[in-house]
Amino acid sequence: MGVVDEYEKPTRTVRIAKPAAAEKIADVETRLAIARIGDAGLDDPTPQLVLDLAAAKAEADETAMVFKFRALTGRELEGLKLAHPSKDPMLGFDTITFPPALLAVSCIQAGDADKLTSAEAKELWDTFSAGDCEALYAAAWGVSNTAHLRPFSVTDIDSPAQTSDLNSTTALLEVLDIASS
Numbered sequence: 001m002g003v004v005d006e007y008e009k010p011t012r013t014v015r016i017a018k019p020a021a022a023e024k025i026a027d028v029e030t031r032l033a034i035a036r037i038g039d040a041g042l043d044d045p046t047p048q049l050v051l052d053l054a055a056a057k058a059e060a061d062e063t064a065m066v067f068k069f070r071a072l073t074g075r076e077l078e079g080l081k082l083a084h085p086s087k088d089p090m091l092g093f094d095t096i097t098f099p100p101a102l103l104a105v106s107c108i109q110a111g112d113a114d115k116l117t118s119a120e121a122k123e124l125w126d127t128f129s130a131g132d133c134e135a136l137y138a139a140a141w142g143v144s145n146t147a148h149l150r151p152f153s154v155t156d157i158d159s160p161a162q163t164s165d166l167n168s169t170t171a172l173l174e175v176l177d178i179a180s181s
Helices: 019-038 046-063 074-083 098-106 117-125 131-143 154-158 163-167 171-174
Strands: 011-016 065-070 106-110
Touching: 011 098, 011 117, 011 131, 065 098, 065 131, 074 098, 098 106, 098 131, 117 131
Parallel strands: none
Antiparallel strands: 011 065, 065 106
């Protein structure tokens, strides 16, 4: 089995809370913050508020709209950029048409559906709040443009350095055999 056969494209999931659920979380968080600076002589409401916050977050998760994006290959991403050229030569793609197209192409789950059509992505882009659109776009863009290297860990110091370990000064010094004992 070769390296290409072992590779799995990474995915990223975004959960967009429904407004009522988000407001409930914000309300409980506000009451919790106020309670934490309250009078020490009064009954402490924070234990119940912590439970209320956990319940509000669980409810928000259950009712959230879930979107899952899978990374595009370099060729697929470049092809998508070329399909949405910018009139501005300084930009790599059209900033109006490219984002919804990226959502449609990379989305592998949108709520109960297996994918997001181009028309649905455009409608979503024109309907959802700017913040929610940014969260979706950041996930779709990020999953294709982020290297998914194994993070360096302290336990690796005793073993030969890996390429991803070279971000660590200690590992780099050990590779160069300069580390002091």
